[in-house]
Amino acid sequence: MLGILKYFKESFEELKNHVSWPSFNEGLELTVLVAVFSLIFSLIIWALDSVFSRIIKEYFNLIN
DSSP: OHHHHHHHHHHHHHHHHTOOOOOHHHHHHHHHHHHHHHHHHHHHHHHHHHHHHHHHHHHHHHHO
């Protein structure tokens, strides 16, 4: 149990003293960038899924 407490204490100290955190504006810009790319990527995946779904549907209609 003491090992776990030591681990958390050392991790907290590392985050507090040795990590260089981005500024608020830089963090905000990066967050917006990730959100935009996530939206674009999800739209691409949705489009591909729709196309493949239609292809499979047409294939099964053709063989019936």
